[in-house]
Amino acid sequence: MFGFVKIAENELKVKEWRMYKAYYCKLCRQIANYSLFSRLMLSYDMVFLAMLLGTQLHEEKEQCKHRVIRLCRKRCGDLRIDYTAAVSVILQYQKLKNDVIDGDTRKKYAMYAIDSGYRKAAKRYPNVDCSINDSMKQLLLLERSRCANYALLQDCFAEILSSVVKSAPIDDELLEIKAKLIYHVAAWVYLFDMLIDMDVDMKSGSFNAILLNGGKSVQNDVYAILSSHIHEAELLSNLLPFSDEASIIQNVISFGLPLQMLDNNAFANEVS
Numbered sequence: 001m002f003g004f005v006k007i008a009e010n011e012l013k014v015k016e017w018r019m020y021k022a023y024y025c026k027l028c029r030q031i032a033n034y035s036l037f038s039r040l041m042l043s044y045d046m047v048f049l050a051m052l053l054g055t056q057l058h059e060e061k062e063q064c065k066h067r068v069i070r071l072c073r074k075r076c077g078d079l080r081i082d083y084t085a086a087v088s089v090i091l092q093y094q095k096l097k098n099d100v101i102d103g104d105t106r107k108k109y110a111m112y113a114i115d116s117g118y119r120k121a122a123k124r125y126p127n128v129d130c131s132i133n134d135s136m137k138q139l140l141l142l143e144r145s146r147c148a149n150y151a152l153l154q155d156c157f158a159e160i161l162s163s164v165v166k167s168a169p170i171d172d173e174l175l176e177i178k179a180k181l182i183y184h185v186a187a188w189v190y191l192f193d194m195l196i197d198m199d200v201d202m203k204s205g206s207f208n209a210i211l212l213n214g215g216k217s218v219q220n221d222v223y224a225i226l227s228s229h230i231h232e233a234e235l236l237s238n239l240l241p242f243s244d245e246a247s248i249i250q251n252v253i254s255f256g257l258p259l260q261m262l263d264n265n266a267f268a269n270e271v272s
Helices: 014-032 037-041 044-053 079-101 107-113 115-124 126-144 150-166 175-196 198-204 215-237 244-263
Strands: 062-064 067-072
Touching: 014 037, 014 044, 014 079, 014 244, 037 079, 037 107, 044 079, 044 150, 044 175, 044 244, 079 107, 079 115, 079 126, 107 115, 115 126, 126 150, 150 175, 150 215, 175 198, 175 215, 175 244, 198 215, 215 244
Parallel strands: none
Antiparallel strands: 062 067
């Protein structure tokens, strides 16, 4: 949804980088089964979700229609990837709908473009669509009421992704751990997005809970919360079984998220 959950490429092994690209490519192709236009809005956040749900996947080699001669390891028929693709389309649609309701009428064209794909994904996973829709409405109400409570806002947003993991139609004894892990990552994303948007939101008058709490004067408090989420996510990632996927997930949490802070100069005051 935001695209902040990225890898630190230089810290990955070659085989891990190839696997990450395979997941991205696979997820993009699977999204096309719902909506071709939605492929343009695929975010790194959803690739992270796909890898989190796939940390117990076994190595597979299947004939791929895109590679007639060579065998492919992209697991095109895997339920985890299909589920993530559907969730990606549903989240895109619900986010666009909330933006339109909030006054950004330009987003309605994109919303219409993925409407049929959204309906297909919602029909396949109706409970997930209902849960995401309810949570997005609640978040929109909090933002419209100009809620300044960080904990309440981040919890409302993070529970969307946490419930998505808990509702995954797979047999995985680690789902509870994975749901807690993505909760902290999603909470980090929500707060970080507000942090880097402070100047823009100040000029436009858009909702920003950090501005309501004092803006730059409370940045250190926000940094502490962000660091806490990274720390908790790191502890939970250590509970995942050893695999290349788990290594990539740990790379995102331990290196990718902090690098996002540095790249956007949002973390400059704390490291100086």
